[in-house]
Amino acid sequence: MKHVYVVGTADTKGPELAYLADRIADTGLPVVLVDVGTRVPTVKVDVPAREVATYHPDGAGAVLSGDDRGAAVAAMGAAFARFIAGRRDIAGIIGIGGGGGTSIVTAGMRGLPYGLPKLMVSTLASGDVGPFVDISDIIMMPAVTDFAGLNRLSRTILHNAAQAISGMARAAYHESDGQRSVGLTMFGVTTPCVTAIVEQLRQTHDCMVFHATGVGGRTMEKLVDDRVLSGVLDITTTEVCDLLVGGVLPATEARLDAIARTGVPYVGSAGALDMVNFWAPDTVPAGFAGRLFYHHNANVTLMRTTPDECRRIGAWIGRKLSACNGPVRFLIPERGVSALDIEGGAFFDPEADTVLFAAIEEAFQATADRRIERLPLHINDPAFAKAAADAFLSII
Incomplete structure (x- = not known):
């Protein structure tokens, strides 16, 4: 009893x-x-x-x-x-x-x-x-x-x-449909991509979407460790920006370690690596004065990552993924990593993106089952979402 x-x-x-x-x-x-x-x-x-x-x-x-x-x-x-x-x-x-x-x-x-x-x-x-x-x-x-x-x-x-x-x-809840659960990471600026992926997978998979706020990524990886999730589509890795640059929604140094420990099938991308998060404008540290900001709302301020920061962020992600021995696919959206990083957008910066993508590739140790793929698409292009879903289905 x-x-x-x-x-x-x-x-x-x-x-x-x-x-x-x-x-x-x-x-x-x-x-x-x-x-x-x-x-x-x-x-x-x-x-x-x-x-x-x-x-x-x-x-x-x-x-x-x-x-x-x-x-x-x-x-x-x-x-x-x-x-x-x-x-x-x-x-x-x-x-x-x-x-x-x-x-x-x-x-x-x-x-x-x-x-x-x-x-x-x-x-x-x-x-x-x-x-x-x-x-x-x-x-x-x-x-x-x-x-x-x-x-x-x-x-x-x-x-x-x-x-x-x-x-x-x-009146405890008991699951009965038997679908395999997969985790996805999303931000407002990657919502079209993740929503489209969910639509493509929902008939065969139980899709759990996590807001990439630091807590979201940690929760997802705990569920990976607990064997609740049978795969991950880590489309929005932006928490790494806040960890390395000093934002308010950071990952911990343990980000991606659960993927390495478990070997769970993993599809990742560079979603929202163009931004660091702060609260209201007056909370931004003085050391960032003069930077490019976007006021998402009265309480959220976004800061564009510089080429130097992108180099550090890309190298960190590449090293972490290289420790993952399960099936890994990392998709690079060459035409922009967020809704702001698009031609005419507030954070459009091809130079910073070029540095970011190169740093990921340089630190990434490819194998037969651990690969990077560049796609000439924006992250929110429906074709990118299809490519991510197809990549996941190919390794799950």
């Missing part, structure tokens, strides 16, 4: 945890109450904090000894992540917490599979939740009041949270 795991610091949030657990139990679902506090709990729990602490790589003493609360919270987060990853009876997981509790519980939630219901009721949920959610599918629910004893509002919020997690746990 699977259970709903209710998690929090029972030393400081005992009444709220007990109330939440009771409301979930009222729906007929079995509950496991887990304490991740560092002091004596104020309510009865099913899994005590000391048991969770034993999952820390250095043992329980690394979590429960010492007076440094910050260190204890970090250590308990690491222990809880290892504890919860080993459970095989989770129908859903819900946590409550302030700053410390939210950090601990979400550290464990982030490691759980996509689709498993995860709900965090937090006093921090109305702010920047990026560090807690990261690339997971955690649902953050504002607590509204602090967790300092039950009141009519906190009971309402916790009741609603209980109904939400119970509904998700009771």
Whole structure:
């Protein structure tokens, strides 16, 4: 039988945890109450904090000894992540917490599979939740009041949270069509290309499109590592620009490593390698004064990559792809890499593109199954989309 795991610091949030657990139990679902506090709990729990602490790589003493609360919270987060990853009876997981509790519980939630219901009721949920959610599918629910004893509002919020997690746990989604899933990367400036590829593949493949915002690429590659995706059409590699130049939507140095590790069939391109992303104009670092900018909207500012930056970007991509031993096809759109990089467009710069393409080719180590192909097309030309889809079908 699977259970709903209710998690929090029972030393400081005992009444709220007990109330939440009771409301979930009222729906007929079995509950496991887990304490991740560092002091004596104020309510009865099913899994005590000391048991969770034993999952820390250095043992329980690394979590429960010492007076440094910050260190204890970090250590308990690491222990809880290892504890919860080993459970095989989770129908859903819900946590409550302030700053410390939210950090601990979400550290464990982030490691759980996509689709498993995860709900965090937090006093921090109305702010920047990026560090807690990261690339997971955690649902953050504002607590509204602090967790300092039950009141009519906190009971309402916790009741609603209980109904939400119970509904998700009771009516879990089950995939049935059996189509293989493929990942695609897209930006607004490459949307026509990716949309056309999806149209060509949707009859035979489950197409998952990821916004190339740094988080999108990381999420896609996690799904590659998890063997959820059976192939990738990485049309929009723009996250590398922000990584190397200093934009706000960067990849990490691990970009493309999942492709190398798994050998998953890969078709890539130079989509949006003409731009670096910043927020509103006044957020652009002073060091970029005088550069060519395009104001996408009031909150997004795009900066054209220079030939020197394109050389670095191309070399980085070429080296990374050379470590991939699965089938690789990288398609170069010679007439432009984005909707802005087209004759008459704001970022049209044949010199920069020439340097970019040459740098990719120079660093790329071709083999019988790892190839680059130049196409005399713009990336958003329907013929380019067809070529990308055909290349993918030839290697999948």
